[in-house]
Each structure stands twice: as C-alpha cells, then as structure tokens.
Amino acid sequence: MTDQLAEAAADSEDREDASEVILDEKYRILPSSPLVELGTPGAKAYVARNLKNPGELLFARICEPGVFPRVEVMVQLKNMHEAAAIIPEDWGPVFWPVTGQRCFAIVFRRPEGGPVMPSLRAKSAKIDSERILRSLLTPALTTLMLFERRKITHRTIRPDNVFSTGTDGGNFIFGDCVSVPPSWGQSTIFETIESSMTPAVGRGKGTIADDIYALGATMLFMGLGQCPVAEMSDKEVLAGKVENGSFVTLLGGEVIPGGLREPIRGMLSDDPLDRWSLDDLFHWSAGTLRRSARPIRDYRTDRPVKFREREYRNTRMLAHAYGIHWKEAAKQLRSKEFDTWLHRGLSDSDLVEVLEDIITSSAGSEGDVGDAKLTTRVCSAMDPEGPLKYKGLTVMPDGMGYALSAAVEAGDKDTINLVTELIQKGIASDWFEQKIVLGRSDLTLESKAFKTLQQFVRHSGPGYGVERVLYELNPFLPCRSKPVSTAYVYSLRDLLPALDKFVEEKGSLGKLVDRHIAAFIASRIKGSVDNQLAALEHSTGVSVGAKIAMTGLLAKVQNEYQHQMTPNLTAWLVDELQPAIAKYHSKSLRKRIAEKMEEVAISGDLIGLYQTLSNKNIVAKDDKGQSRAKREYTDSMREIKRLESEEYQFEAKRTGWRIAAGISLVIGTVTTIGVFSW
Amino acid sequence: MAKKNKAPKRSGKPMSRSMALMIVCGFLAFIVAALPSVTILVIGMIPTLVAYIIDLTPGRYAARCVAGLNIAGVVPFLNRLWESTNDMASAINIITDVYAWLAFYAASGIGWLLFASLPGIVASFKTYSAKRHANALRSRLEELKEEWGEEISGNVPESQQEGEEASEVSETEAAPA
Numbered sequence: 001m002t003d004q005l006a007e008a009a010a011d012s013e014d015r016e017d018a019s020e021v022i023l024d025e026k027y028r029i030l031p032s033s034p035l036v037e038l039g040t041p042g043a044k045a046y047v048a049r050n051l052k053n054p055g056e057l058l059f060a061r062i063c064e065p066g067v068f069p070r071v072e073v074m075v076q077l078k079n080m081h082e083a084a085a086i087i088p089e090d091w092g093p094v095f096w097p098v099t100g101q102r103c104f105a106i107v108f109r110r111p112e113g114g115p116v117m118p119s120l121r122a123k124s125a126k127i128d129s130e131r132i133l134r135s136l137l138t139p140a141l142t143t144l145m146l147f148e149r150r151k152i153t154h155r156t157i158r159p160d161n162v163f164s165t166g167t168d169g170g171n172f173i174f175g176d177c178v179s180v181p182p183s184w185g186q187s188t189i190f191e192t193i194e195s196s197m198t199p200a201v202g203r204g205k206g207t208i209a210d211d212i213y214a215l216g217a218t219m220l221f222m223g224l225g226q227c228p229v230a231e232m233s234d235k236e237v238l239a240g241k242v243e244n245g246s247f248v249t250l251l252g253g254e255v256i257p258g259g260l261r262e263p264i265r266g267m268l269s270d271d272p273l274d275r276w277s278l279d280d281l282f283h284w285s286a287g288t289l290r291r292s293a294r295p296i297r298d299y300r301t302d303r304p305v306k307f308r309e310r311e312y313r314n315t316r317m318l319a320h321a322y323g324i325h326w327k328e329a330a331k332q333l334r335s336k337e338f339d340t341w342l343h344r345g346l347s348d349s350d351l352v353e354v355l356e357d358i359i360t361s362s363a364g365s366e367g368d369v370g371d372a373k374l375t376t377r378v379c380s381a382m383d384p385e386g387p388l389k390y391k392g393l394t395v396m397p398d399g400m401g402y403a404l405s406a407a408v409e410a411g412d413k414d415t416i417n418l419v420t421e422l423i424q425k426g427i428a429s430d431w432f433e434q435k436i437v438l439g440r441s442d443l444t445l446e447s448k449a450f451k452t453l454q455q456f457v458r459h460s461g462p463g464y465g466v467e468r469v470l471y472e473l474n475p476f477l478p479c480r481s482k483p484v485s486t487a488y489v490y491s492l493r494d495l496l497p498a499l500d501k502f503v504e505e506k507g508s509l510g511k512l513v514d515r516h517i518a519a520f521i522a523s524r525i526k527g528s529v530d531n532q533l534a535a536l537e538h539s540t541g542v543s544v545g546a547k548i549a550m551t552g553l554l555a556k557v558q559n560e561y562q563h564q565m566t567p568n569l570t571a572w573l574v575d576e577l578q579p580a581i582a583k584y585h586s587k588s589l590r591k592r593i594a595e596k597m598e599e600v601a602i603s604g605d606l607i608g609l610y611q612t613l614s615n616k617n618i619v620a621k622d623d624k625g626q627s628r629a630k631r632e633y634t635d636s637m638r639e640i641k642r643l644e645s646e647e648y649q650f651e652a653k654r655t656g657w658r659i660a661a662g663i664s665l666v667i668g669t670v671t672t673i674g675v676f677s678w
Numbered sequence: 679m680a681k682k683n684k685a686p687k688r689s690g691k692p693m694s695r696s697m698a699l700m701i702v703c704g705f706l707a708f709i710v711a712a713l714p715s716v717t718i719l720v721i722g723m724i725p726t727l728v729a730y731i732i733d734l735t736p737g738r739y740a741a742r743c744v745a746g747l748n749i750a751g752v753v754p755f756l757n758r759l760w761e762s763t764n765d766m767a768s769a770i771n772i773i774t775d776v777y778a779w780l781a782f783y784a785a786s787g788i789g790w791l792l793f794a795s796l797p798g799i800v801a802s803f804k805t806y807s808a809k810r811h812a813n814a815l816r817s818r819l820e821e822l823k824e825e826w827g828e829e830i831s832g833n834v835p836e837s838q839q840e841g842e843e844a845s846e847v848s849e850t851e852a853a854p855a
Contacts (some may be wrong), residue, residue, distance in 0.1 A: 587825050629826045636815045636822075643808035652804035656797025657739035663796070664746030664789055671750035675757045 021094050026051055027107045029060040031098050037114060040161070040176070041185035042067035048107050057110040058089065061179040062096055062103050066409040069104050070178045070205075071476035071490065076150045077178065083146050084139035085154070085174040086111060086163070093478075093488035101486035104478075106179050113164030116172065116222055120160065120187065126225035129259035133285070136162070136172040136222070137263070140215055141281050143174060148208045148278065155182035155206055157214035158190050159221050181402045182206065188234040189227065189250065190214040193270050196238045197320050197394060198387040201406040204399025209272050212281070216267025217250055223260050228252025242299075242317050246270050272385055299383070303345035307332060315351075319382040322375055323389025330371030333359055333378055354381045369425070376427060380434055388431050393418040397428060397446060401473025408470060408480060420466045423450060424457040461537025462546075463529070463553070467519035475523075481516035483509050492524040493561055496554065500566040500604075508572050513542075513550045521553045529556055544580045548613050551577065555610035565604035573609060574601040580613050585626040589618070714759055714769035721773045722752035725786030744789035751785025 021029045028049045038045035038059050048060040063069050074088045081087065089107045096103040117124050147153060154177040161175035183203040188196040192213050195203050221227045229237055229252050240249035246268040256264065263284055266276035276284070283289040304311040305318060308325060312318040322329035332338050339359075346352050355378060362374040372391045379389045387396045393415060395403045400419060407415035422428045432447035449472075456468040471477060478490040483506075487498040495517070503509060518536060522529055535549035551573055558564055574597045581597070584590050593612055600608040642648055709716050729744035755772050762768045772778050822830060 585826055587827070626826055626830065629822050630830045633819060633822050633830050636819055640812045640815050643812045648808060649801065649805065652801035652808075653797045654737075654739075655804065656800030657735065657737070657743075657793070659800055660792045660796040661739050661742035661746070664743040664792055666746070668746035668749040668753075672753045675753045 021096065021105070022051075023048075023060070023094050023105050023107060024090050024092055027058065027060070027090060029062070029094070029105060029107070031096070035059050037118065038110070040156075040180060043069075043106075043176075043179035057112075058107055059110045060105050060107045061176060062098075062105050063179055065099055065101060065103060065486075066406075067180055067184070068405060068474065068477055068490075069106060070181065073152050074106065074178045076152050080146055080150075083143045083174075084171060085143055086176050088176075088178055093490070093494070102488040104488055104490075106176075108176060111163035111173060111175075112166045113170065115160045115175070116162045116164065116218075117159035117227070120158070120189070120221075120227045120230040123226045126257070127222045129223060129257045132219050132222055132260065133263075135170065136219060137215075137281070138285065139171050140174070141278060141285070144208055144211055144215070145278055147211070153182065153205050153208060154211045155203075155214075156180070156184075156186055157211055157218055158186065159218050159227070162218060162222075182399075183210075186214075188237050189229055190217045192272070193238065193241050193246070193316065194272075194383070194386045195396070196234070196241065197323075198396055198399065199394065199403075202387065202393075202395035202399040202403035204396035204402065206396070206398070208278065209275055212267050212275060212278070213246075216264045217246075219260060220250055220256065220264050220268075223257040224254050228254050239317070241270065242314055298348070301345050302347050303341065305338070305341050305345055315346075315382040316386065319379040319386055319389070322382075323379050323387075323394055324392055326372055326375040326389070326391055329375045329378070333374060334363075334366075351381065373425075373427065376431070377434070380431060384435070384438055388422070388428065390422050390427055391418055393422070395419075397431065397450070400428070401470075401477075404466070404470050405474050405477055416466055420457055420469070423453050423469060426451075426454055429454060459533075459537060461533065462513055462515045462518035462550070463522040463533040463536055465515065465519070467515045468523060471519050471523035479516055479520040481514045481520070483514075484517075489520075492521065492557055493564075495520070496557055496561065496564045496566050496569065496606075499554075500569040503572045504568040508576075509569075512573070512576055513546045518550065518553055521557055525556055526560060527556065529553055532556070544577070544583065547577055548580055548610070551606065552610045552614060555606040558606040566606060567602065567604035570604045570606055570609055571601040573606070574598070577609075577613060584619075584622050586622050589622055589625075714764055714766050715756060717766070717769045718756055718759060718772055719752060722755065722778075722782045723748055725783060725789075729786070729790070740790070740793045743793035744786050747785045747789035747792070748782065751781045751783075754781070 019030070019032055021031060023029060028051055030047045030049070033047035035045040035047060038061075040061070043061040043063045045059050045061050048058040050056040050058060069091070071091070074091055077083070077085070077087050078089075086108045089109060091104065091106040093102045094105045095101070096105070116127075144154070154174055156177045157174060161177075162172050163175055165171050165173055181201065182205045183191065183195065183200055186200065186203075190213070191203070192210055195206065195210060229240075229250055232240070237249065247265050250268065263276065263281060266280060266284075269275040280289060299314050299316045301313050301315060301318075304313045306312075307318065307321055308328060310321070312321065322333075342352055342355060346355075358374065358377045358381060362370060362377075365373070368391075376388065376390050379386065387394050387399075393403075400422070403415065404419045406412075407419065429447055429450040432443050432450060435443050436447060453469050453472060456464050456472065457466065459465065467480075470480070476490050478488045479485075479495060483502040484495065484498040487494070487501070489495050489498045499509065499517075513536065518533070522533060529552075532549045532552040535552070536546055539545035539549070554569075554573075558566070577597070581590050581593050584593060596612045597609065600606075600612065723745075726741060726745045726748045730738060730741040733740040755778050759768055759772060819831075
C-alpha cells in the first residue's frame with residue numbers, strides 16, 4: 001500500500017511538474033535537457049541526476065512507445081560491475097510529459113569520454129593497433145565472457161556505441177545494449193550474413209559469435225579511422241559479403257593496420273564454425289593460439305542457376321531469394337530443369353541427397369501450404385545457418401518474439417498471421433528439429449518451447465492464441481490491452497493498480513473479457529489458471545460465465561499481490577456481474593450474495609468477489625434446495641387436493657360411523673358385563 | 679420354482695355333511711333347551727334385525743350402532759328371566775311387559791340417534807381441520823414461490839423457457855472461431 005501511495009504521489013508530482021520526472025524516488029530525469037550524442041534510434045537520451053548525489057554524472061534513456069527494452073538483460077547487467085560496458089543503474093516506467101504517457105526509463109552512469117566515432121559516416125583519427133588490442137579487445141573479451149556465462153548477448157557493438165573511459169590511454173567500453181531490442185538500429189555492416197538476411201526486428205538475441213563479428217568490424221573501422229562501406233546500402237553490403245566474404249567487403253580496398261589482420265579475419269569469418277571464438281581470441285592474445293584446420297562450408301555452386309531473371313552462384317543467396325519469392329521458388333523446385341541443375345550444378349553430394357529427399361517427399365502436396373513448407377525446408381538445407389523463411393517472412397527463431405511484438409505494435413496482420421501459422425502448423429518446431437538433427441543440440445529447449453506454444457495457438461479462447469504466444473515469447477513485454485496500453489504494465493504487479501486507475505478515470509473498462517489481459521495474466525502468473533481459462537474458452541465474452549472467469553483471473557493476480565485492493569475496479573465489476581446473481585434460484589440467497597457483493601465492492605476485494613460468485617458448494621446447495629422446494633410444492637398441492645376432495649368428506653363421515661359403532665359396542669358390552677356381574 | 683408357484687394347501691379338510699348336520703342338530707337342541715331366553719332375544723332384537731335390513735351404508739354401520747345399544751336394552755330382561763324360573767311362562771310374561779318393549783326400542787332409538795348425529799359432528803370437525811391444514815399448505819406454497827420463483831410450480835410459459843434457451847444458443851454461436 002505504501003508502494004502504491006508513493007507511486008501515486010510520484011505520478012501526480014510528475015504530472016504537475018513537466019520539467020522533471022522522478023524515477024523510483026532516487027533519480028530525477030530532465031525532459032528539457034536532451035543528450036543527442038547518447039541517444040539511439042528508439043530511445044532518446046536525457047540528463048539525469050541522482051537525488052542523493054547530484055554531482056554524479058548520469059543520463060537516462062527513454063524508450064519510445066512501441067520500443068520494448070531488454071529488461072531480462074538489465075537484471076543480469078546490474079550486478080556485472082567488472083564488465084566493460086555501460087551498466088544500467090535503475091529502470092522502470094515513468095510518466096513522460098513529452099509523449100504524454102508512461103514510458104520505460106533507464107538510468108545509466110555517463111561515460112567520461114564520447115563515442116569512438118560519432119557516426120559511421122564520420123571520419124576520426126586512426127587508433128593504433130596496440131591500443132585497440134589493449135584497450136578494447138582485452139576488456140571486451142572479459143566482458144563477452146561474462147555475457148556468455150550468463151547467456152546474454154550485447155548485439156549493438158558498433159563504433160558509435162563504444163565509448164572511451166577517459167582521455168588518451170583509457171579503456172574503451174561498450175555502450176548501452178538494453179534500451180532497445182537486440183540489433184535494433186544496427187547496420188547490416190555489423191551483422192553476419194545470416195543475420196543481415198533478416199529484418200532488424202526478427203534477428204533475435206543471437207549468440208556471442210554475433211557479438212564477436214560486430215566487435216571485429218568495430219576494431220577494423222577504429223583501426224582505419226573510418227567505415228569504408230558506410231555509403232553502401234544494406235543490399236549491397238549483403239551481396240558483397242556473400243560474393244567476396246565479410247573481411248574483404250568491410251575492408252573496402254583499404255589496407256588493414258598491422259597486428260589486426262589475423263584476429264579480425266578470424267572474427268569476420270562468414271562460417272560460424274570457422275569464426276574465432278572467445279577462447280581463440282584469448283589464446284591469440286596470449287600468443288598460444290593453435291587452430292587446427294577446420295573444414296570450411298562452401299556455399300558456391302559449380303554452375304549458376306537462374307531464378308527470376310538472375311543467375312545465382314551461391315546457395316545462400318539463392319535460399320535468400322527463394323525465401324522472398326516462395327511461390328515461384330516452389331514452382332522452380334518442382335521443375336525438371338531444377339532437377340537437372342541439382343545433379344550437374346552442385347558438387348556437395350550430401351546436399352543434393354537432402355534436397356532430393358525434400359522435393360520427393362513434398363510431391364502431391366501442392367498448394368499454398370505445401371509450397372511454403374517445401375520452400376522453407378529447401379532454404380533451411382541450402383543455408384543451414386540462415387534464418388527461418390516462410391511465405392516471405394524471414395526471422396531468426398529467437399527473434400520471433402520481437403518480430404511478433406513489432407507486428408502487433410504496427411498492426412501488421414499479415415506478419416501476425418504468418419507467425420501464428422508458423423507455430424500452429426509446427427513449422428517452427430520442425431525447423432528446430434531439423435537443426436538438432438544437424439548437430440545443434442543447444443536448440444532442444446527452444447524446440448520444446450515452440451511445441452508448447454503450438455498447444456497455446458491451437459486453443460482459440462482468451463488466454464490462448466497469438467496473444468499468449470506474444471507474452472510467452474516476450475517475458476517483459478508490457479500488456480498491450482487498450483485500457484493499460486499507455487500505463488506500461490510490464491509486470492503483473494502493476495496490472496491491477498493500472499486497471500483500477502483506468503476505471504477511476506473512465507468509469508469502466510469497456511469490455512471485461514480482454515484477450516490481451518487474459519493472455520498477459522496466463523503467461524505471467526505463477527499458479528495454475530487452467531480452470532478460469534477453460535471457462536473462458538467454453539463461453540462467449542458477453543456471457544456471465546466468461547465474465548466470472550475473467551474476474552477469477554484478476555482475483556488470481558490479487559492473490560499473488562495481496563496488498564493490492566482495487567475498489568474502483570471491483571465496484572465496476574460488481575455492476576457488470578449483476579446478471580450473475582440472477583443465476584441463483586433462491587431469493588434469500590440472491591439477497592445475501594448481493595449484500596456480500598456490495599461489501600466487497602467497497603473493500604476492493606476481488607478474491608472475495610470471485611469466491612462469492614463461483615462457490616460450487618453454494619451453487620450445489622442452491623440447486624438441491626430448488627429440487628427440494630419443487631418436491632415440497634408438488635406434495636403440498638397433492639395434499640390440498642386430497643383434503644378438499646369428496647372422498648375425504650366421505651372418509652370423514654365413515655370415521656363418524658365407526659366411532660358411533662364403537663361407542664354403541666362399548667355401551668352394549670359394558671351393560672352386559674354390568675348386569676350379569678351385579 | 680414350480681413347487682414355489684403351487685397354490686398353498688388348504689389348512690383344513692372341508693366340513694363333512696355329517697358334521698354340519700351335527701352342528702344344526704346341536705343348534706336346534708340349544709334352541710329347544712333355551713327356548714325362553716331365545717324367545718326374549720329374538721323378540722328384543724327385532725329393531726336390530728330391521729336396522730340390518732334397511733341399512734344401505736357400506737359396512738352396515740347403522741345396524742352396528744343399533745345392535746350395541748339394543749343388546750344393552752335386552753340384557754337386563756334376560757337377567758330377570760334367568761333369576762326367575764327361566765321357563766316359557768316367565769319369558770312370555772316379560773315380552774308382554776310394555777316396559778320391556780319400551781326398553782328394547784328406546785335403547786335402539788338411542789342407537790339410531792348415535793348413528794344419525796355422530797358422523798356429522800365428526801365429519802364437520804375433520805373438514806374444519808382439513809381446511810385449516812389446506813390453508814397452511816397454501817401459505818407454504820406462496821412462501822415457496824416467493825423464495826424460489828414461479829418456475830417451481832411448473833407454470834412458467836413454455837415460450838418463455840424456449841426463448842431463454844434460444845438466447846443461450848445464439849451467444850454460443852457468436853463465439854469467435
């Protein structure tokens with residue numbers, strides 16, 4: 001309750017004074033003092049102050065509406081003080097006067113120096129190799145090792161997000177990686193070929209190998225004092241990387257500074273198996289690197305294949321084109337010409353065999369779904385490291401959550417439907433299975449997770465469906481339900497206060513059964529809500545049963561956060577649930593329940609409200625009482641009829657006769673005995 | 679099973695003709711031997727005999743009412759007979775006594791009076807009691823209706839019930855796929 005009051009006080013304070021915003025009663029953020037050089041696409045930077053220590057140099061990033069930060073990484077980073085990276089000090093949603101709604105704010109300690117390069121197009125002084133290795137690579141390797149141990153990635157390593165810690169001689173540290181989704185706003189220059197083929201929102205958190213690649217590119221440009229490919233478009237960069245390799249493309253004809261060639265070539269290797277690992281880099285730094293020759297996967301073809309008026313000599317690029325134009329690709333894959341090319345144009349006999357199997361097994365399954373599945377499987381075989389491609393959607397499976405959240409935010413129904421289809425038809429889990437068979441045993445958990453998601457999508461009721469997938473894949477995504485969309489409710493703890501406040505301001509929630517709220521609760525709650533979800537699924541949104549079930553979900557949340565009483569929400573629910581009282585047969589019971597509901601409406605006790613309306617014992621007692629009353633009614637009616645019948649009158653007369661006969665007999669007997677004994 | 683289904687055996691043998699003859703003979707002998715008493719009984723019990731003949735009530739309750747009191751009127755005279763010489767002369771003496779006749783018929787009259795008046799009283803009492811009970815039951819029915827609604831009487835119009843069911847169905851059909 002104290003927290004609530006403090007939050008409310010802070011909120012009201014924010015609204016009154018737009019010149020500053022207080023975060024967590026510890027930090028003051030100044031909306032009127034932006035810091036352009038520390039901003040990033042999707043999260044602008046502002047001056048921040050520590051309330052207890054105003055001299056401390058801080059800045060805050062405010063995530064724009066629709067941009068969701070990596071809270072799970074913040075939690076990990078907060079305790080990694082030995083990491084050479086900007087560490088978030090504190091975070092949380094605040095009312096942001098600039099946007100007029102609640103936004104997520106993250107406070108960081110401000111780096112002493114500026115970014116190594118203000119932008120990719122800018123030229124800066126060349127940094128000598130020795131300093132790069134000493135001041136960037138060495139601390140960066142330690143940092144990435146810590147990241148790897150905690151299974152997190154940076155994904156925004158680039159020269160304008162690497163900062164110096166002081167004047168000449170200081171170390172370099174990584175910039176912020178938590179205020180935007182992974183790889184958000186990252187140029188394809190710093191992305192591997194497979195990641196470059198994927199739109200930024202679908203790249204996912206990736207692996208440390210992706211960070212090593214970006215670090216290699218950053219080191220290269222720092223050594224060169226410029227980015228030679230800054231003017232190239234994403235497509236040109238990708239084509240160059242595929243045709244000539246990343247190292248040659250990014251070098252852009254420049255001469256690499258001495259001492260950097262070997263590690264950067266290893267870090268920019270396009271084959272993930274061949275790319276230098278953290279161990280390799282540590283050993284190289286120590287002068288003990290011994291790399292045995294590893295087979296390099298060759299994606300080149302012996303003969304070109306023509307697709308959409310263009311000749312392809314590389315299976316990766318061919319897979320990329322197939323993924324985009326999947327219908328034409330399926331047509332070509334089933335043609336005799338492709339079969340001929342398969343046997344003459346590809347030297348990799350294993351790949352030929354796999355492709356033949358895929359095409360043969362897809363025979364007879366023509367049509368949209370069959371064609372899409374065929375293309376997906378062929379692309380996966382041609383480019384095993386590449387993203388999942390389905391009906392034009394290109395996404396890394398670990399980026400599906402971000403892709404879905406971006407699509408929901410943008411109202412992109414096509415992408416939402418495609419992601420749903422991917423999960424529902426088991427294409428995503430099949431894709432993982434295929435990778436596991438090819439030796440990626442680390443994907444077993446993901447495969448299982450997608451099978452669970454498949455179950456969720458198969459149910460259509462509130463609490464399931466694509467909304468459930470959205471919140472399961474994005475554990476820190478704020479609830480997208482309209483009533484709370486501006487309140488930035490990313491934790492279940494904030495849901496009831498936000499709903500209560502909404503009802504207080506607007507008078508009602510609109511509709512009670514909300515698919516987003518149901519899915520948000522179902523994915524975040526600790527206990528089981530299967531009963532409530534089943535009730536929701538088996539009834540419609542307007543029915544009383546569905547409303548009670550929804551109240552049950554909200555009551556579960558209150559049960560988890562006992563102190564959160566919601567008088568406004570409960571009072572509205574009581575009005576909304578009045579028809580539920582009519583379901584009871586007994587008038588006195590209805591009266592008792594109505595009185596009880598009035599009581600809970602005042603107290604804001606959702607649990608009490610739900611228990612009042614869903615008590616099975618009371619329902620059973622009421623049903624039993626009604627049956628008993630019906631029986632009693634019928635019996636009484638029969639008795640009245642009997643009492644008023646002619647038979648009863650005659651029976652009464654007969655009784656009189658019997659009594660008279662009895663009296664007569666008694667008199668006769670008594671007289672006889674009396675006479676003879678006297 | 680077949681044995682079980684057999685008709686139960688009759689408990690005694692049928693009375694033989696000689697046995698019946700012996701009983702009739704015994705009865706005749708008794709009449710002859712107790713002729714004075716039988717004479718008083720037959721003459722004294724005539725009201726009962728008449729009541730028995732004219733009684734149309736099921737169970738012949740009128741005859742029963744008259745019989746009990748008729749006996750009460752006859753017994754004192756039988757006692758007088760047996761206390762005297764107990765011969766035919768004494769019996770004739772009694773049956774020619776006007777007080778004896780008064781006693782026989784007065785007692786029978788009281789029997790008739792009993793038969794005529796008591797059932798009416800009892801019936802009235804029982805009807806009154808039944809009416810009170812029926813009223814109490816009617817109050818209870820009202821209470822039940824008040825508490826549980828009109829539907830417990832089964833008088834809810836069918837069209838109303840069908841309407842409720844129909845609205846339930848349309849809600850279900852409106853569910854999203």
